Amino acid sequence: MNGIGPVTVFWFRRDLRLNDNHGLYRALKDAGNVQPLFIFDTDILDKLEDRNDRRLSYLHDRLGSLDDQLRSHGSSLLVKQGDPLSIFRSLVSDLPISAVYTNHDHEPYALGRDRHIRDLLRENGIALHTFKDQTIFERDEVVKPDGNPYTVFTPFARRWKQRLGEEGIPSYPSEQLLGGMHHNSSHERIALEDLGFRYALYEAVEQTPSIDLLARYAALRNTPSVEGTSRIGVHLRFGTVSIREMVRLAMQNSDTWLNELIWREFFMQVLWHFPHVETGAFRKAYDAIPWRDDEASFTAWCEGRTGYPLVDAGMRELRETGFMHNRVRMVVASFLCKHLLIDWRWGEAWFARWLMDFELASNNGNWQWAAGTGCDAAPYFRVFNPALQLQRFDPQMAYVLKWAPEYGQLELPKPIVEHKAARDRAIASYKTALAG
């Protein structure tokens, strides 16, 4: 490697941007000579079920544009593939590393990974500096006066907004310090094929919702045939936008949308404080529900062949695009858990596989909400009526016909369950399980 003297490594993970990046800002400001690094983590990649995962294509594209930007500043992204611990083991012997900077990742897997890397670096006399970047508040920054975590959204959101008002939103103008990147434009890129993947087309999404969209957000967000939602989930997941910029925008334009951003942090702190939710019900009594291991019905749901137009359209949209409108997510989730009485974890895993904007905490929290097993969840007797939801939110069938055109034919698919019978079965099953 060119350049003289020690380098500071900045490790990109879920913060793939050069602007308003907290950890990058601190690395540039406090240390300098910053070598940017990204690791394709084979522990994660090996678990992906599809060789043409849209998310990996998206990630790869973003790294390409990150590298382009870095090269315009005389630097380049060092990209490695492997398990991160081994990668760092070889990096510390190859490079004169003075410190490693990165941003927090509180998912269970990441916590363990980072602990091992911190230990390895410490053994080599290298400090790992980590920073809050992907949320406004994290861990136990928003808790009740007695120090315990909130488990109900509304008081959490109240306290969150109060703290925000007191503290304001910080800025980390890393983009102004890029002259301090380590000068080295010799790093080669790793092709998707070298990782064992193929390119999958995906629909690019605006990074910033327009003021116009936010002005109508509260009114239009439940209409799946309209572009009424922000769709920035994918950007928040990969950190291609700054949450701080989004919250500023929300505060100026839409309190309804701001609450959605707070929901994201609510579920993140639920996962942090109650890690058992990753595999089981938040309320343990709900683990007694006798889920039906009905693989045929599950497959019909996955493939969008339930005979319920809104459910089928949503499941097709998911498969075809990696996205599903939020209103429809609620309908299909309620349908799986209540009408089919299938374990919410099956649905959670399917969404995790296909959603471009998949985020463990939000996906888990919202599935537990729909199943009625979570904190502050929908009560178990609240069963979405897919026909009524269709009538209410897609009365012209514009959304349905876009994704499931067979519902425009005279002969309609036959429902795999009858609504009233399924609803009664769900309520009775939950009731019995919870009484036991």
Added chain:
DNA sequence: TTTTGAGTTGTTCGA
């Protein structure tokens, strides 16, 4: 400690 009010997104039934 006790009390009180409230709790994302719904549906159904009967007046």
Added chain:
DNA sequence: GTCGAACAACTCAAA
């Protein structure tokens, strides 16, 4: 067609 109550109690948060 419209409207309010019931659904099922329970837990949570805050005073």
